[in-house]
Amino acid sequence: MDNHWIGRSAERVGGVDRVTGAQRYAADIRLENVLQVKLVSLDCARARLNAIDKRQAAKIEGVRCILTAGDLPGSPLGPTPRYGPTHADRPVLAVGETRFFGEPVAAVAAESEDGAELARSLIRVDYEELPAVLTIDAALDPASPLVQDPEIRGTDPRAHTNILDEWHFEWGPGWGDVARAEAQCVIENDYTFPMVTHFAIEPHAFLAAPDSNGVTIWSPTQHPFVLQRVVASVLGWPISRVRIVAPDPGGGFGGKGWPKYEPLMAFLALQTGRPVRLVLSLEETFQAARRTSARVHIRSGFDVSGQIVFQDIRADFLIGAYADIAARVVSKASYAACGPYRTPNARIAARALLSHTTPSTAFRGFGTPQASWAVESQLNEAAGKLGIDRLEIRRRNLPARGEAFIPGDTPADGDWLLALTKAADAIGWHDPLPSNRGRGVSFGLKSSSTASASFVIARLHYDGSASILSGTSDMGQGARTVLTQIAAQELGIAPDRIAMIMGDTSVVPFDSSTSASRSTVFMGNALIKACRDIKLQLRRMASETLQVAEDAIAVEAGRIRLPDRDVSYADLLKACFGPPRGEVIGVGQERNRYIADHPLGGKPAFWELMCAAAEVEVDLETGMVQILKLVLVSDIGKALNPAQVEGQDEGAAVMGLGHTLMEQLILDERGRILNLGSLDYRIPTVEDTPLKLHSILIENGDGPGPYGAKGAGEGGILAIAAAIGSAVNEAAGVTIRDLPLTPERVWRAIEGGTGHRFLWPVSY
Amino acid sequence: MKIPVSLRVNGQAHSLEVHAHHTLLELLRDRLNLTGAKECCAEGECGACTVLLNGRAVNSCLILAVEADGEEVVTIEGLAANGRLDPLQSAFLEKGAVQCGFCIPGMIMAAKYLLATNPHPTVPEIQAGLAGNLCRCGGYSRIVDAVAAAAKAER
Numbered sequence: 073m074d075n076h077w078i079g080r081s082a083e084r085v086g087g088v089d090r091v092t093g094a095q096r097y098a099a100d101i102r103l104e105n106v107l108q109v110k111l112v113s114l115d116c117a118r119a120r121l122n123a124i125d126k127r128q129a130a131k132i133e134g135v136r137c138i139l140t141a142g143d144l145p146g147s148p149l150g151p152t153p154r155y156g157p158t159h160a161d162r163p164v165l166a167v168g169e170t171r172f173f174g175e176p177v178a179a180v181a182a183e184s185e186d187g188a189e190l191a192r193s194l195i196r197v198d199y200e201e202l203p204a205v206l207t208i209d210a211a212l213d214p215a216s217p218l219v220q221d222p223e224i225r226g227t228d229p230r231a232h233t234n235i236l237d238e239w240h241f242e243w244g245p246g247w248g249d250v251a252r253a254e255a256q257c258v259i260e261n262d263y264t265f266p267m268v269t270h271f272a273i274e275p276h277a278f279l280a281a282p283d284s285n286g287v288t289i290w291s292p293t294q295h296p297f298v299l300q301r302v303v304a305s306v307l308g309w310p311i312s313r314v315r316i317v318a319p320d321p322g323g324g325f326g327g328k329g330w331p332k333y334e335p336l337m338a339f340l341a342l343q344t345g346r347p348v349r350l351v352l353s354l355e356e357t358f359q360a361a362r363r364t365s366a367r368v369h370i371r372s373g374f375d376v377s378g379q380i381v382f383q384d385i386r387a388d389f390l391i392g393a394y395a396d397i398a399a400r401v402v403s404k405a406s407y408a409a410c411g412p413y414r415t416p417n418a419r420i421a422a423r424a425l426l427s428h429t430t431p432s433t434a435f436r437g438f439g440t441p442q443a444s445w446a447v448e449s450q451l452n453e454a455a456g457k458l459g460i461d462r463l464e465i466r467r468r469n470l471p472a473r474g475e476a477f478i479p480g481d482t483p484a485d486g487d488w489l490l491a492l493t494k495a496a497d498a499i500g501w502h503d504p505l506p507s508n509r510g511r512g513v514s515f516g517l518k519s520s521s522t523a524s525a526s527f528v529i530a531r532l533h534y535d536g537s538a539s540i541l542s543g544t545s546d547m548g549q550g551a552r553t554v555l556t557q558i559a560a561q562e563l564g565i566a567p568d569r570i571a572m573i574m575g576d577t578s579v580v581p582f583d584s585s586t587s588a589s590r591s592t593v594f595m596g597n598a599l600i601k602a603c604r605d606i607k608l609q610l611r612r613m614a615s616e617t618l619q620v621a622e623d624a625i626a627v628e629a630g631r632i633r634l635p636d637r638d639v640s641y642a643d644l645l646k647a648c649f650g651p652p653r654g655e656v657i658g659v660g661q662e663r664n665r666y667i668a669d670h671p672l673g674g675k676p677a678f679w680e681l682m683c684a685a686a687e688v689e690v691d692l693e694t695g696m697v698q699i700l701k702l703v704l705v706s707d708i709g710k711a712l713n714p715a716q717v718e719g720q721d722e723g724a725a726v727m728g729l730g731h732t733l734m735e736q737l738i739l740d741e742r743g744r745i746l747n748l749g750s751l752d753y754r755i756p757t758v759e760d761t762p763l764k765l766h767s768i769l770i771e772n773g774d775g776p777g778p779y780g781a782k783g784a785g786e787g788g789i790l791a792i793a794a795a796i797g798s799a800v801n802e803a804a805g806v807t808i809r810d811l812p813l814t815p816e817r818v819w820r821a822i823e824g825g826t827g828h829r830f831l832w833p834v835s836y
Numbered sequence: 837m838k839i840p841v842s843l844r845v846n847g848q849a850h851s852l853e854v855h856a857h858h859t860l861l862e863l864l865r866d867r868l869n870l871t872g873a874k875e876c877c878a879e880g881e882c883g884a885c886t887v888l889l890n891g892r893a894v895n896s897c898l899i900l901a902v903e904a905d906g907e908e909v910v911t912i913e914g915l916a917a918n919g920r921l922d923p924l925q926s927a928f929l930e931k932g933a934v935q936c937g938f939c940i941p942g943m944i945m946a947a948k949y950l951l952a953t954n955p956h957p958t959v960p961e962i963q964a965g966l967a968g969n970l971c972r973c974g975g976y977s978r979i980v981d982a983v984a985a986a987a988k989a990e991r
Contacts, residue, residue: 274936
């Protein structure tokens with residue numbers, strides 16, 4: 073079939089609305105008769121709640137409801153309704169104790185935002201501040217208070233610790249004495265990765281309204297069906313009574329993946345019998361979601377040739393007060409922590425540690441940037457010690473295509489050496505370096521979606537146009553565009569005759585999530601099946617209606633090809649259905665099966681791989697790091713829309729510059745975020761971007777998705793920190809193992825002479 | 837207490853009464869239902885609420901509605917004329933500068949002001965002109981390319 077639509081940088085579907093201001097994000101939705109909601113929280117992380125006095129607030133004109141934990145109805149899950157995607161541990165409103173700075177203790181619904189704001193300020197909370205667990209060491213100290221009440225953890229053997237969960241992965245015949253003896257170079261270090269926040273430009277916004285069926289919730293969620301399940305569960309209702317409408321998110325990055333305040337909004341709507349609306353401030357968004365910080369203790373053994381003999385990793389992730397999806401982040405990232413390298417012996421121990429901090433959740437890369445920072449930096453140190461080029465040490469450890477690098481799991485599914493070569497060429501690895509400049513290279517490898525499922529419905533209308541009903545969320549990655557291109561290609565219909573319907577659980581069929589860079593692969597494959605279903609039906613209909621043998625009929629390029637003529641879809645449907653009219657409905661599904669004894673519940677459908685190379689200049693007087701050039705090479709199988717893939721890679725990389733150079737949430741001893749908001753928490757601006765940013769795509773058609781595609785979107789962030797860390801070492805002679813590499817930290821390292829310059833030979 | 841305010845928005849005259857503490861952004865979004873200007877930081881750092889006030893780019897979250905009395909405001913909704921996109925809007929689409937789109941109205945209005953005051957900016961001048969507008973999806977380079985392309989198209 074002619075390839076009209078695949079591999080083209082088709083213009084973004086929904087683009088015109090986005091440049092004209094017509095796009096309606098959640099906060100732009102106007103509901104009649106709506107009440108405005110504000111949240112009440114305390115000026116500390118942890119406090120015992122003695123009493124909440126609503127009397128003054130209730131007197132404010134227009135206040136319709138003030139909700140506290142005590143006002144909530146019981147739920148099937150216990151006396152206090154609790155929720156969460158993996159652990160139902162989070163109360164709808166704080167009960168007994170607050171567990172993080174910003175945890176809502178009450179919510180006010182009023183006729184106006186001003187009224188709600190005034191009432192919020194008049195709610196008097198009698199509380200007693202308590203010491204908070206804010207660091208990894210404090211979380212591990214048996215003398216520290218428990219973040220979660222052991223009662224809600226049931227039979228969990230760790231209920232009397234602050235360890236939410238822990239994982240041990242181990243493989244290799246030579247693990248133990250043999251491996252140690254073989255390792256002629258052993259390097260042992262601690263690496264830390266800061267707490268960072270997603271900072272989507274759209275703060276979270278939620279609406280909820282009771283309806284004749286139950287309740288409808290509007291949320292810019294990435295996973296409408298997770299939200300539907302969780303809300304139904306906390307209400308004790310069947311799924312069918314909860315409708316989720318998910319407007320396209322104004323940036324997600326994981327921060328809008330898992331339920332936040334939607335259960336509270338459902339209770340408020342049901343309590344008041346009115347639509348309710350809550351738009352978080354950016355500060356409240358900081359308090360609602362973040363990336364987990366981490367400390368990775370790592371011992372790496374290499375032989376003299378630089379081949380990895382073993383990796384011995386203990387990774388501690390400081391998650392927040394409630395589980396959210398953090399357990400999955402920690403297990404998934406630590407499982408693949410050794411990166412894209414042949415690692416004959418591995419021992420990985422990872423812990424998710426509860427603390428009195430913002431609940432950490434998914435964040436682009438899903439724990440991989442934390443692990444990659446450590447493992448890739450170790451490779452650079454080993455190269456320095458062994459006198460091997462940093463490219464060469466990677467080359468010697470990269471598995472060939474088809475080679476298993478985690479025993480029994482999805483083998484290397486790309487030409488990863490090619491990625492290294494392309495990155496080296498593009499950065500000019502061999503070119504002489506002026507003083508104060510350095511280069512670095514790093515890989516990042518992320519496990520993609522494991523067990524998950526996407527369903528889709530394709531409707532071919534009477535006039536030959538089509539509507540696609542898909543549960544994917546378009547949060548800027550361009551899913552609408554790519555899925556439209558796939559439908560256009562498969563059905564042979566121009567994109568402007570295809571409607572991509574998303575984000576309403578009462579309309580679209582089930583989809584696991586928009587996460588793990590999975591939508592192009594899973595939803596894309598499902599959509600191809602749905603389109604082919606339509607084409608099979610069209611052949612049968614043509615055969616019956618036009619009295620032609622089925623095997624003499626082909627459906628291609630949007631036409632029904634008969635032995636003697638072509639018929640359009642519209643003409644066939646007209647001939648077949650006649651005046652009553654009708655349509656052809658195709659369904660498709662793509663599932664990756666659940667494997668009960670697999671550590672992650674299933675093998676990754678593909679590996680998301682990025683190789684990044686950076687050239688930096690360090691100002692030795694100030695410690696400022698300037699990125700002169702950043703090269704990104706992603707192995708994506710097939711770019712269905714090259715401009716969108718490159719845009720995702722570039723955006724992810726600049727986001728990676730954030731946690732590498734400037735971003736970190738800073739807490740005081742009471743657990744308050746000191747740099748709360750955009751004035752004090754800086755993300756990269758247009759002036760912080762690399763002078764040259766070059767995205768390269770490797771397209772070998774070797775992915776499991778449509779036309780050989782793999783997923784993309786997270787890769788760009790995975791490898792940035794270690795590439796820049798290594799470049800800073802070469803430029804300034806300092807070894808820093810704590811992110812971010814702020815000017816202060818770099819300057820102090822230069823002044824204090826910490827670390828030393830590795831002398832890497834450049835020979836490739 | 838409410839204060840009467842008269843202003844022109846996208847060429848259209850409006851007279852209304854506003855609270856003294858309400859911002860121009862609230863007036864636009866909540867009173868006139870012009871939701872193209874966005875609220876993110878509400879403290880003048882992100883630029884998502886950028887509009888033109890008497891031709892100058894301002895953070896509408898930092899301007900009180902009463903301060904706009906008698907003034908001329910242009911929002912993102914006022915750029916496309918008779919269904920024809922502004923060259924900046926077209927360039928943003930053509931260069932792939934739009935991802936989630938939430939920052940884009942503010943970004944385009946800041947660029948509009950930049951090109952009005954400096955029709956042929958260099959890349960550093962474009963960067964300086966957009967330094968007050970945050971984007972979290974992209975790498976900014978496509979936005980810079982789009983502004984440069986729009987400048988060229990208008991030449």
